[in-house]
Amino acid sequence: MERTAETASTWVSERLVSKRSLFLDNDFEVRNDYGMLSRYRTATVLSTMPSLLLALLAGCPDPGAAFDEYAGRVPDARALPEGCPTPTGPVLTPLPNLNGEALFALRIAALGTNPPVQAIATISMTVSGATGEMDLTLKLLKQSDRTLGSGTPIVINDILVSQEGQFCVDMGTLDIPNESNPLMTGNARAEDVFLIGNIKTMDLSCGDVTGMVTMPSQISLMNSTFGMTRITPGTTGSSLPAPVFACP
Numbered sequence: 001m002e003r004t005a006e007t008a009s010t011w012v013s014e015r016l017v018s019k020r021s022l023f024l025d026n027d028f029e030v031r032n033d034y035g036m037l038s039r040y041r042t043a044t045v046l047s048t049m050p051s052l053l054l055a056l057l058a059g060c061p062d063p064g065a066a067f068d069e070y071a072g073r074v075p076d077a078r079a080l081p082e083g084c085p086t087p088t089g090p091v092l093t094p095l096p097n098l099n100g101e102a103l104f105a106l107r108i109a110a111l112g113t114n115p116p117v118q119a120i121a122t123i124s125m126t127v128s129g130a131t132g133e134m135d136l137t138l139k140l141l142k143q144s145d146r147t148l149g150s151g152t153p154i155v156i157n158d159i160l161v162s163q164e165g166q167f168c169v170d171m172g173t174l175d176i177p178n179e180s181n182p183l184m185t186g187n188a189r190a191e192d193v194f195l196i197g198n199i200k201t202m203d204l205s206c207g208d209v210t211g212m213v214t215m216p217s218q219i220s221l222m223n224s225t226f227g228m229t230r231i232t233p234g235t236t237g238s239s240l241p242a243p244v245f246a247c248p
Helices: 005-025 035-059 063-071
Strands: 100-107 117-128 131-140 154-161 166-176 188-201 204-215 224-231
Touching: 117 154, 117 224, 131 166, 154 166, 166 204, 188 224
Parallel strands: none
Antiparallel strands: 100 117, 100 224, 117 131, 131 154, 166 188, 188 204, 204 224
């Protein structure tokens, strides 16, 4: 039978509508040249859609939850200084508060048994929920009598403390005047200095030091350590306890 253009157009439209109806509405009453194949494919697609959707939902990771879990370790996960390790270990409950004054001691491993660099640390720490934040001021002590030196205080603010009691201090460049230099050989300088610490108790924190002494000579700070032990505010000189410069 010969079809006119209008008849052919109508015939094609009817076939398309029939197939669309078969796929969307599962209408098995529609017959066409590919009826058997169409019915089989339709049943397969529609019957597998629920299980496919469940598989996608079950297998898709939740990046938002992962970030929330990490952000819970520190007050602001995005603010961790570059080069600092991700906090690990058991959660401290409650988180000890270091607020107060402490004797700071930094032992340079390459100097062997020489005395550590020492300073009076003033710590202002705020605990909020499971984490904390602290400001740290270090006033270097003279090697001769452990009284306050004439150097400019070192101030580092907004140090994040994780729920595990870990903190990381980016000190940048550390200038040590001759009077505070364990070798007493002139002024010294260390660069790219990081303190990677752990709060042990409200009276003690300690950890590792990284960086490089660049003046008067090149000395790596590899294996160097530090400690901070609580003292009565205002204590200096012979009244200070023995320095603790590593974790016990």
